[in-house]
Amino acid sequence: MRSIRRRRRPDPGSGAAASDHLDNGDPGAWSATADSLPRELLPADHRHRAERPALARRLRQVAHPRFYAAQVGEPALAGDVDAATAHFLATGLAAGARISGLFNPDVYRERLAARGIAVAPGVDPFLHWLTVGWDERLVPTVLFDEDFYLARHPDLANGPEWAFAQYVRAGCYAPGRSPTHFGPNYGGVPAPDARERQDPPLVDGLLHRAGDYDLTRTSWLEEGVVRGAGKLAALASPQMQALVAKAAAIEPMIAEPPRERWVSWPPHTHPMLLPTAHAEDVRRQLGLVRADTVVVVPGGTEAGAGLTAAAAALHEAEPGSNVLVVTTDDPRQPDLGIKAETVDLRVPWTGATEHRRLLGLLDLVRGVRPRRLVVAGSALGWRLLSSYGTTLGNEMSLAAVLAPSADGELPVDDFQGCFDLLDWAVTDTEALREELCARYLLAEAACARLVSVAACATTLPELVLGGGDDG
Incomplete structure (x- = not known):
C-alpha cells in the first residue's frame, strides 16, 4: 500500500484558509497518493467518495501517530504521520485502533443518535465520521466543546473554517488554549516540531496511565473530562439551583457567575497534579525509598572541580550515605567520582512549562x-531554592556548588537571597x-560558609557534620 505523501504544508500563518485547502482538494496545498479508503466500510451512499483525495486529506489531518503507535505496539510509527496513516488503513482500522485522539467511537455514536442518525451495520464509525459526521460538523470527542x-x-464563529477543524489544525498546539470548561487538554507546551509530527500536548494526557485503559475506547484524559462534565451537570440541577437561590438571598454575590469554572477532578484539579504524577512515575522507576543527599545538576559529562571536590568531601564525612544525582537539562550524567543513583528529568518533563518543571522537581525532591x-x-535547581528554599530549609539541609558560566555570571538571579x-x-x-x-x-560568619575547592577536603566535613543537616 502506498502512503499518503505530503507535498507542501499550508502556511500556519494563513489562518482559517489553511483548513479550507485541506478539505477542498487544493492541489497546491496537498497531494494524496494513497490507495482509496476501504469502500465496503464507508456508508453506502458515500462509497463513491472512496477514491477522492478529500477523505485521505481529512484522515491525515486528524491523525496523531504517537497515540496510534501506543495502541498497536509499533514505536517506529510514533513520529511518522505518513507511515501511521498507511499502517492504519492496512491493519489498524480493522483492529479497531484509533488513529486520532480527538475521535471517540462511543461519543460519536451517542452524538450521532441525538441527531437521529445511526451508523449502519458493517460501516466503520471513524470512516462514517470522515464522510457524514464531518459534513454535519459533528464533534466526536468530549475533549472539545464547540x-x-x-x-x-x-473570531472563529463567522469564519469559513469549522471551529473543530481549526482546533485540530492549530488550536491544540497553542499553550493554554482551553477547548472545554476544564482548561487545556493536559498542561505543557508542544515541542518545536510538534505540528510537523502532529503530536500535540493532549497526546500526553491520552497516554497518561495508559496501562489502566483500553485506548481504543477511552483514556485517562477523556475519563477525567467526562467526570468533570458530570459534576458541572450536577451543579446545574434544579435542586442545586434552589440551594444557590436560598444562599443568594443571604449573600447576593453568590449568584454572580464565576469568571472561570474549575472542577476538582483529574486531570483538571490543581497545578501540582500533573507534575506530581510525573514525579511519582520517576520515583517508582527509580526504586529509591530515601536518598541521604540529592544533587541537582544541569547534566553533561563535565562535573566541575567544585562539585567533584564537594562529592568527595561528603563521601569522606558520610561514607555509608546514598546520593541521588538529578539532571534537569541534559540526560548525560556527570561522573562525580563516587557511587550514586541517577535520574533524568529532561525527558519525562519534555514539553512542560517551566513552572510545571519546577513543581515536578519540588515533588521529586x-x-x-x-x-x-x-x-x-x-538554573531550575536555583529557582527551586529561591521559590521554596525557606520551606525546604525546615525539612532538609540546603547547600550549593558555585561555578560561573562562560560569560562569568552565576546561574542565579538572587544569589544573596538564596545564600x-x-x-x-x-x-x-x-x-x-x-x-x-x-x-x-x-x-565573617557568612564567608565561613563559603568554601573553596582547595579547602573543601578539610573544611566541608566539619560544616556537614556540625551544621544542622538533619533538618
Missing part, C-alpha cells in the same frame, strides 16, 4: 526525603570565593 470554544474565540539538597549549576538559606556552598576557586564575599559584603 460552544465554549467559540465563546472564547468569537520531597518524595525521596533527603537530609541534604545540593544545587550545582542547574542566606544555605548551610554551606563550595566555589570552584578561591578567587570566586573572595569576589562573592566582597561583592555582597558578606559578614
Whole structure:
C-alpha cells in the first residue's frame, strides 16, 4: 500500500484558509497518493467518495501517530504521520485502533443518535465520521466543546473554517488554549516540531496511565473530562439551583457567575497534579525509598572541580550515605567520582512549562526525603531554592556548588537571597570565593560558609557534620 505523501504544508500563518485547502482538494496545498479508503466500510451512499483525495486529506489531518503507535505496539510509527496513516488503513482500522485522539467511537455514536442518525451495520464509525459526521460538523470527542470554544474565540464563529477543524489544525498546539470548561487538554507546551509530527500536548494526557485503559475506547484524559462534565451537570440541577437561590438571598454575590469554572477532578484539579504524577512515575522507576543527599545538576559529562571536590568531601564525612544525582537539562550524567543513583528529568518533563518543571522537581525532591539538597549549576535547581528554599530549609539541609558560566555570571538571579538559606556552598576557586564575599559584603560568619575547592577536603566535613543537616 502506498502512503499518503505530503507535498507542501499550508502556511500556519494563513489562518482559517489553511483548513479550507485541506478539505477542498487544493492541489497546491496537498497531494494524496494513497490507495482509496476501504469502500465496503464507508456508508453506502458515500462509497463513491472512496477514491477522492478529500477523505485521505481529512484522515491525515486528524491523525496523531504517537497515540496510534501506543495502541498497536509499533514505536517506529510514533513520529511518522505518513507511515501511521498507511499502517492504519492496512491493519489498524480493522483492529479497531484509533488513529486520532480527538475521535471517540462511543461519543460519536451517542452524538450521532441525538441527531437521529445511526451508523449502519458493517460501516466503520471513524470512516462514517470522515464522510457524514464531518459534513454535519459533528464533534466526536468530549475533549472539545464547540460552544465554549467559540465563546472564547468569537473570531472563529463567522469564519469559513469549522471551529473543530481549526482546533485540530492549530488550536491544540497553542499553550493554554482551553477547548472545554476544564482548561487545556493536559498542561505543557508542544515541542518545536510538534505540528510537523502532529503530536500535540493532549497526546500526553491520552497516554497518561495508559496501562489502566483500553485506548481504543477511552483514556485517562477523556475519563477525567467526562467526570468533570458530570459534576458541572450536577451543579446545574434544579435542586442545586434552589440551594444557590436560598444562599443568594443571604449573600447576593453568590449568584454572580464565576469568571472561570474549575472542577476538582483529574486531570483538571490543581497545578501540582500533573507534575506530581510525573514525579511519582520517576520515583517508582527509580526504586529509591530515601536518598541521604540529592544533587541537582544541569547534566553533561563535565562535573566541575567544585562539585567533584564537594562529592568527595561528603563521601569522606558520610561514607555509608546514598546520593541521588538529578539532571534537569541534559540526560548525560556527570561522573562525580563516587557511587550514586541517577535520574533524568529532561525527558519525562519534555514539553512542560517551566513552572510545571519546577513543581515536578519540588515533588521529586520531597518524595525521596533527603537530609541534604545540593544545587550545582542547574538554573531550575536555583529557582527551586529561591521559590521554596525557606520551606525546604525546615525539612532538609540546603547547600550549593558555585561555578560561573562562560560569560562569568552565576546561574542565579538572587544569589544573596538564596545564600542566606544555605548551610554551606563550595566555589570552584578561591578567587570566586573572595569576589562573592566582597561583592555582597558578606559578614565573617557568612564567608565561613563559603568554601573553596582547595579547602573543601578539610573544611566541608566539619560544616556537614556540625551544621544542622538533619533538618
